[in-house]
Amino acid sequence: MYVQRLHGCSVQCLSSESHLQELCRIEHVCCTPLGVNRKNICNFEVEYLCDYKRIQDEELYLVKWKGYPDSDCSWEPRHHLKCFNLLKQFHRDLERELLRRAKAAGNTPSRKSIARCPRRLDSSLSHHVVLKAKQRQRLRMWEQKLNNKHAHPGFILVENEVDLEGPPKDFVYINQYKVGEGVTITQSAVGCKCRDCFTDEGGCCPGGFQHKLAYNEYGQVKVKPGFPIYECNSLCRCGPSCPNRVVQKGIQYKFCIFRTSDGRGWGVRTLEKIRKNSFVMEYVGEIITSDEAERRGQIYDRQGATYLFDLDYVEDVYTVDAARYGNISHFVNHSCKPNLQVYNVFIDNQDERLPRIAFFSTRTIRTGEELTFDYNMQVDPVDVESTKMDSNFGLAGLPGSPKKRIRVECKCGAAQCRKYLF
Structure with a gap:
């Protein structure tokens, strides 16, 4: 031996x-x-x-x-x-x-x-x-488990000074989409050959799809909600410092998952100031078919909660379910006057049925302020260049969508609150 x-x-x-x-x-x-x-x-x-x-x-x-x-x-x-x-x-x-x-x-x-x-x-x-x-x-x-699993530089703090509720059960933190049964994702990106993507908009990835570069020199989104964002990808000649790489760099802020005192469960607040039009986070979860989303939506409705988000940029084929698999966006609450706006983003996968869902700030968000988005966001179709864009960003299976008819009371507290989520 x-x-x-x-x-x-x-x-x-x-x-x-x-x-x-x-x-x-x-x-x-x-x-x-x-x-x-x-x-x-x-x-x-x-x-x-x-x-x-x-x-x-x-x-x-x-x-x-x-x-x-x-x-x-x-x-x-x-x-x-x-x-x-x-x-x-x-x-x-x-x-x-x-x-x-x-x-x-x-x-x-x-x-x-x-x-x-x-x-x-x-x-x-x-x-x-x-x-x-x-x-x-x-x-x-x-908290330690979350920070060990996330792939972004931002730190996550957890606190509950309201009740005795502990960590959510059966929730798995993920950093990118988890492919569900019956869903096939094929990487179909085409890279650009720009040496300077910021000045060569026509030859860059957005130009290949008849769109303008979505960001300014500070990485802030400059296109209106409803317009898709095409970022440079792994096949592009440009490097990681390219100004057309924002969402793919991940979350850059420190957040706190906290227990709300008004019966809305968990929420998320920022521990840093966020500038207007800045990328904040992605909405990730398990990608499932719309038929499976219909089945799960009925179950979630009986439980009084759902995390189904339709990927309906072109057609209603796939849905993101963040109930069990998700990132910090799983805990972001609804508001009728939100400080986050949804954009459809395409990077390595340019299948228009499978966009990535990114949240950008609608205004400057102060340190300690809760992050919210409208579960029934509407985009003015007049301002949308792409005729393929569905104007309803609503969560699949939530009250008010064709898949559900039960109304849920809104507790956002905004002055112009609609009183119901839908």
């Missing part, structure tokens, strides 16, 4: 550094590379705080130690704890729950009285803060 000794080779450890440190402390093993030594081997990490009580002037917290079972939780005085963020979060959760209960009882207590922590928590209050701590852990794990 021949054994080869490989010097300088390494494999990635599947455990995190913090987990390895926990194992060292549990087994009382010092490890210099992990920073565990005799001085700090007895320093244990607080996972979350479970309860609170005040005996005379001393504040005590019931601590759940990371890496240890619930049976090992212990009461610790506040001055022993160095987890300042967890302490702050514990009292914030407590104050919010006390305020919620007071409002439910018809009281309007002052913030000062709410901030005054009771000497002891009743079992329902301590149970609530534990549930919030565990929920926050699940959301952090989901």
Whole structure:
């Protein structure tokens, strides 16, 4: 048997550094590379705080130690704890729950009285803060999973300060279309030979389809909604810095998936300022046939939600279903006065039945503002150059489309709200 000794080779450890440190402390093993030594081997990490009580002037917290079972939780005085963020979060959760209960009882207590922590928590209050701590852990794990899966530079934050809802079940984050059963996609792109696509509009990809270049020098869309966008593709002579490559570069912003407080479920807000007419995100999901969309739409309608988006640039043949497979656009809500507009985009695949759906900002969007689009967007056919363009960008199977007739109340809150989605 021949054994080869490989010097300088390494494999990635599947455990995190913090987990390895926990194992060292549990087994009382010092490890210099992990920073565990005799001085700090007895320093244990607080996972979350479970309860609170005040005996005379001393504040005590019931601590759940990371890496240890619930049976090992212990009461610790506040001055022993160095987890300042967890302490702050514990009292914030407590104050919010006390305020919620007071409002439910018809009281309007002052913030000062709410901030005054009771000497002891009743079992329902301590149970609530534990549930919030565990929920926050699940959301952090989901947040990490999302950021590990997405292929764009923008970071995704997740937060829920409204209820105890955790990550959505059976949702798979994808970066591009997933081809469903009965759908065949053939890459049919033709590349341009431009040396400067910005100045040679006629010879560039848009010119080959009798259209103008869709972007200005800053990557902002300059054509009206309803006009298709043809970007340069993998067969083009131009490089990645070509001004006619925008959507294909992916999301460039940091977003937050957050729980709405008005019953609209999850929503998305931007953590950065977005300029007017800038590309924001794609709507991706599973491409299915319209017949399959009809079948799924009936099921989704009974559940009170749907994520079906017709690809009807030429004809209603295919539909994008983002219910289970999708990206962050899965969580973008409807508004009768949206800040996002839909465009049909063609890059490597120029089959007019299978455009890519891109959202561009209709105006400057401020940091912290929620992103929305109109589920029943209408395009003035007079302004549409292509006679093939269907003027209705509506989601397939949603109320108001030929496939569905049930009306759903709109909760967007816009001054000109239509009261119903359709």
